[in-house]
Amino acid sequence: MLLIKLWNYLRGYVIIKISGEYCERLLNQAALNGLYLWDITKPENNVLFAKSGIKDFTRLARFAKKTGCRLVIVGRAGLFFSILKLKKRKILLTGAALFILAVYLLSSLVWGIEVKTDDNKLKSSIKRDLMNWGIKKGTFKHRIDKEYYLDKILIKYKEIAWAELQIKGSQVIVELVKKQMPPELEQNEPCDIIASKDGIIEEILPFKGEAMVKPGDTVSRGDVIISGRLTLKSNDLDEEKKEEQQEVLVHAKGIVRARVWYQKVVKVPLVKKEKFPTGNTKKAYRINVGNRALRFQLGAIPYSLYDKKVTRKIQLLPKIFGDVGLSSITYIELEEKERFIGMKEAIKQAEEQLEQEINKLESDAKINKRSIDFTLDNDKKHVIGSLTLEVLEDIGLQRQIK
């Protein structure tokens, strides 16, 4: 009965007053003909109050004539009538619609920009830049391309190691992590120049300070190459004072080029394991709601080795209702096969890998000599490629004198 009542509420119902000598007969007629009446009360003689659906009421009117009863509608209720009433109040409706629209519009604007960092200088500078680039109060948040602005921030500010741009409600939040830069020495801070790597000095040009090594000398990491500690010989004729050597600390400066060796070893197996699809596939479906995914599939994935491919995405609801999509996933069974690739192929692969290592080196380094050797491993299953590079590079590094 609850269901019927709910249905009647949705469709709308009328409260009717039945007056007449034989009201009960009308009730019987109605029941016999499948009309549904409920909440029937009889407050006084010959008067009945009842509730009835709209459609039932028109049919009831016909029976009323037969039985000699009078029907009067005393009230209307239900969703149908509520909507009907609302339809007359056009201004109220437009007001409500405008309100919803206004809330939606206002909430899709950016109202604040927050930069989360301890550095106040950086904070205000980034805020200013974001404003110049187009994120300010009143910008539509759906139009903000996060990647674009992040890239711009990261390109402009080298001291930022990591950054994230979030849009939370009407706030744009930029989170930053600053790089820990090595302390730059002041121009006049006394310092030495030391070797950053082991090598043989090829060339040394001290601009300021005293060279401690000659070309051809071997230095190891940490050795002082150009000293900022200068000893002055006093011209004073005084014998006593001559003994006392005066020391001056300077900011050492210079170019130190040295031959440095790099060695890299790669191991390439002669037998390669490769994955091939067997042709068996299994499908599953996934419903995405925002970032959450609901996956349903029949049975477990029967493959021990498989590849996953998400094939398509159908938007289930319009964008305004959120990101609800359906995508199908295809699991492709894979098979592992071993393949003997041979010496030539292995050497080629080893060479490619070593080539990549060379490219990783700093660009300003000049390669003097290079040699690549290939040998077979003891167990004869791998090719070992070893690369030796002789590089001419600047190994000077400033270190403060304490």
Added chain:
Amino acid sequence: MKEEFKQKISDALDLPKDIVLDLSRIIITGKISIFLENHKGIIEYSKDLVRIKTTSGVVAIKGKGLVIKSIIVDEITVEGKLETIEFED
């Protein structure tokens, strides 16, 4: 004779009597509600008395503030303060 025969069958086969004998089933909930299945129509209705015709006679429900909660082809629900239920032949 026919009724007795039907009753015997329903006893023997343990069939529900209200279906075999076309009788009405009455469910009374406390003193507030009475549900009557398989009725033949209302004879009289006022807030103190409801008389309902059934195959086995008239059922008279007496009480105070009686309301017919719903009425369809073969079901009636009466609510109110029930006092007596009588079977009239």
